Amino acid sequence: MRNRRTAAVLALAAGLAAATLASTPAQAAxxxxxxxxxxxxxxxxxxxxxxxxxxxxxxxxxxxxxRACAALETAGGDFDRLGTARQQQVVCTLQYDPVRLSATGTWKGRPVEWQKEFGNACEAQGATDGVFPL
Known part of the structure; x- marks a missing residue:
C-alpha cells in the first residue's frame, strides 16, 4: 500500500514538473x-x-x-506619459542648457520612435522619471 502511494506521489510530481517545463518556453515566447x-x-x-x-x-x-523598466511599465511604454506625477515635484534651476533625448526600438513588440528637447538635464530627468541616464 505504501509503495503504491509513493509511486502515485512520484508520478504526480513528475507530471507537474513536465507540465511546468513544457509551459515555460511558451510563456517566454x-x-x-x-x-x-x-x-x-x-x-x-x-x-x-x-x-x-x-x-x-x-x-x-x-x-x-x-527602475527604468518599472517607470516605462507604469507609463504603458508611452514616453510622453513618463514623470507626469513627479514633474510638478521636481525643482530645477532656470539655467538654459538644452538636452535632447531620443528613444528608438520596441516596447512589448511595438515600434518606438520618440524624441524631445528639454531646457536642461534636471528638467529632462523629472519629465522622463529617470528613464534616461543623465
Whole structure:
C-alpha cells in the first residue's frame, strides 16, 4: 500500500514538473520583447551618449534598468506619459542648457520612435522619471 502511494506521489510530481517545463518556453515566447536605445545629446550636439535598455527581463547597458523598466511599465511604454506625477515635484534651476533625448526600438513588440528637447538635464530627468541616464 505504501509503495503504491509513493509511486502515485512520484508520478504526480513528475507530471507537474513536465507540465511546468513544457509551459515555460511558451510563456517566454508569448512575452513581447522590449529593447530600446536611449540617447542623450546636449544642445549643440557636441556630446552624445547612448545606452541600451532591455525589459522583460530588465537588462542592457542602462545603469538602473529595473527602475527604468518599472517607470516605462507604469507609463504603458508611452514616453510622453513618463514623470507626469513627479514633474510638478521636481525643482530645477532656470539655467538654459538644452538636452535632447531620443528613444528608438520596441516596447512589448511595438515600434518606438520618440524624441524631445528639454531646457536642461534636471528638467529632462523629472519629465522622463529617470528613464534616461543623465
Amino acid at each position: 508569448a512575452e513581447p520583447r522590449s529593447r530600446l536605445e536611449l540617447t542623450v545629446e546636449n544642445g549643440d550636439a557636441s556630446t552624445r551618449t547612448s545606452t541600451t535598455l532591455d525589459c522583460h527581463p530588465a537588462g542592457g547597458t542602462h545603469p538602473e534598468a529595473a
